[in-house]
Every structure is written in C-alpha cells, then in structure tokens.
C-alpha cells in the first residue's frame with residue numbers, strides 16, 4: 001500500500017504519495033502540488049529535490065557509499081578496466097570476455113575524427129583553455145553526426161554513445177597539443193583506450209615516445225601509468241544527478257542533439273565548484289608552497305569574511321567521506337615510488353589533510369577531502385599539466401553523461417526541465 005504524506009495549508013489538507021526506490025531516502029511526489037494548491041515549492045540548488053528517477057548510480061552520502069548499476073565502486077575500481085565499467089553503465093551488465101573484446105575493438109576504431117574537425121583546432125588561439133576547445137569541438141561533432149538527433153533504436157543509440165566515448169580522448173589530446181603549438185597525433189588502434197590517450201598526449205610527430213621522467217618502467221607507457229589513469233577514469237565515470245549531469249538532462253529535455261547536451265555538460269563541469277576543482281587543488285598546493293604556510297591558509301579558509309576555500313574539500317552529498325577519495329589516497333600511497341609522485345606537493349597535501357580532519361570548523365561542517373584533492377598529484381606524475389585536469393574528468397565522465405542521456409530519452413515520465421521561481425522584483 002502506498003504511504004501518503006498530508007500537508008495542511010490553512011484549513012485545507014492535501015495528500016501526496018511517498019515513493020520508495022530500491023535504495024536511498026523516500027521521495028515525496030509533489031507533481032500535482034501547484035495544481036492542487038496554487039503554490040510552488042522553493043529549493044535553490046535542488047538540495048531536497050529529486051529531478052528524475054534513475055537506475056544508473058546510487059550514492060549514500062552519510063555512509064560514503066557509491067555504486068554503479070549496483071556494483072560498489074571499490075570493486076569496480078580495483079577489479080575491472082575502465083572500458084568494462086563503460087560497458088556496464090551503458091548496458092546495465094558487465095561484459096563477457098567476447099563482449100569486452102568487441103566493445104574495445106569498436107572504440108579503438110571509432111577514436112578517429114573527421115579531418116575537418118581536426119582543422120577546427122587550428123583556429124583556436126594557443127592560449128585557449130582546453131575545456132573551451134573541448135566543449136566547442138564536441139558541439140561541432142554534432143554537425144558530423146547530425147542523424148543522432150533523431151536516434152531512437154537501440155543499435156544507433158549505442159553507436160552514438162560509443163562514438164562520443166571513443167572520440168573524447170582524441171579531442172582532448174588535440175586541445176592539449178594545440179596549446180603547445182605541436183602537431184596532433186592520430187589514435188593508435190593497437191593501444192587500449194587509456195594507453196592510447198597517454199600516447200596521443202606524449203608522442204612526437206611520427207609516433208616516437210620517451211618514457212615519462214621519474215617513472216620506473218621499461219615500456220614507453222608503463223602498466224602502472226595505465227592502471228592509475230584507468231582507475232581515475234573509473235572513479236569519475238558517473239555520479240548521479242550532479243550539476244553537469246543535470247545540465248545534460250536539461251538540454252536533453254528540450255530535444256537538442258545528444259552531443260550538444262554533452263558539450264553543455266562539459267561547460268558545467270568546468271567551474272571551480274565542480275570538476276574545475278582538480279585544477280585548483282594543485283594550483284593551491286603550489287601557492288601554499290611550504291608546510292610552514294599551511295596554518296595560514298587553513299585560517300583563511302575558516303574566515304567567514306575571506307572568500308578563500310580549501311579546494312578539494314567538501315561535497316554536497318558526501319558528509320562522512322568520499323569513497324572515490326579513499327581509493328585514490330590508497331593508490332597515491334601505493335604508487336608513490338613507482339610514479340615518482342611530487343614529494344613536496346604530497347607533504348603539503350598530507351599536512352592540510354591532517355590539520356583539517358582534526359579541526360572543529362571542518363568537522364562541524366562535515367568537510368572531508370573529495371576526489372579532486374588526490375587526483376591532481378597523480379595526474380602531475382603522469383605528465384598531465386594542470387589545465388588538462390578537468391579534461392581528464394570529462395574523458396571519464398562522458399560515459400555517465402551519455403548513459404543518463406539515454407535513460408532520460410527512454411523515461412516515459414520525462415518532461416522538459418522548467419523550474420518555477422519566487423519572484424521578488426518590481
């Protein structure tokens with residue numbers, strides 16, 4: 001039997017059904033609230049509002065739990081490759097060996113982009129931010145695959161998804177190389193997704209490679225580097241109805257092209273309060289520069305009159321710990337020597353963590369290190385510059401965005417996103 005909530009306004013009472021999902025808090029169904037009462041509900045930033053139903057990702061922020069399609073993130077990040085996780089998010093099941101080989105092969109072949117799109121990068125100024133180039137290039141990708149606007153059957157939906165997942169690393173490497181003013185490197189179909197991205201970032205024209213300085217390995221791209229970046233991609237693959245995913249769903253709700261929705265998601269992710277935080281974390285560690293300055297910056301972060309925030313701390317949903325951060329911290333500890341992590345940055349990061357976790361200000365507000373606090377030091381060791389960190393997030397998250405886009409399109413209850421307002425103007 002459905003449980004109901006009763007709301008009393010003046011002398012009238014209204015009943016609203018309480019919906020129960022498979023996990024997580026119950027949800028009050030207020031869809032008819034305005035029609036019934038003539039009132040709106042007020043919830044800036046959607047702190048208490050479920051904007052959709054979804055079967056993709058589940059987070060329990062109090063327990064620090066994250067699952068994709070029911071699987072705990074700890075299991076996916078340690079036992080599976082990123083592309084297996086992609087397959088899971090799109091298809092709702094992990095691939096068999098044969099399915100994985102086919103998917104991997106398909107993505108290798110779809111990694112190439114039209115030469116016209118490659119030329120687009122020549123028109124950007126060299127100092128353009130990679131996120132701006134990436135968002136523009138993904139929007140431009142819709143001109144090459146306009147048919148996907150009306151994609152409805154399962155086969156073409158999957159083709160549309162595989163295309164964007166496969167091409168994002170290529171476009172990201174083009175953006176990076178445009179910034180350096182060096183020729184792009186075409187994808188190498190003999191390399192796995194993550195290795196191929198590192199190859200397109202690092203190779204000299206003609207394909208020759210040098211090992212990353214500081215990394216102990218005999219191959220041009222070591223298995224440790226591939227594993228580290230693959231794990232980072234997995235940890236970023238989806239995160240329920242965050243700001244960029246909500247943006248993707250909002251654009252989807254208007255019937256726009258799927259790649260236009262992904263382009264908008266990239267723009268939403270770019271901000272410092274969201275994916276842009278990873279770039280800011282390392283910039284902040286460099287600014288602090290020495291462990292003897294840590295106290296001064298902690299004090300600034302606590303000062304209500306100072307806009308300074310400790311980047312990589314706090315999360316809208318996680319109020320205990322961010323499970324992704326825990327996995328990355330372990331990875332950081334394991335790979336410290338093999339990846340030659342920057343010991344000075346690590347020392348400052350550890351000091352901040354130690355002080356903040358024991359400080360009343362941070363404890364009271366439940367502010368813990370988030371994923372971005374740990375990813376930057378690992379990415380730096382992989383030779384990825386700060387201004388590319390958020391593009392790395394994009395590479396990992398594209399599968400989440402496109403899975404959520406597909407789910408939205410199949411949702412019979414989906415409507416155009418059109419919130420109301422509390423008008424306070426003249």
Ligand code: ACO
Nearest residue numbers: 272273274275277301309310311312313314315316365370
């Ligand atoms: N440093 C210092 N104080 C902080 C921080 C921080 N990083 N984060 C929150 N606070 C304080 C706020 O000043 C506020 O204090 P008050 O109650 O005295 O006013 C309180 O904690 C609550 O903060 P809100 O901004 O209301 O929390 P919200 O849930 O809206 O924001 C957010 C979450 C945006 C992540 C915030 O914690 C923040 O700005 N963190 C730094 C940026 C960051 O690391 N972003 C990455 C998020 S993870 C991701 O997108 C992958």
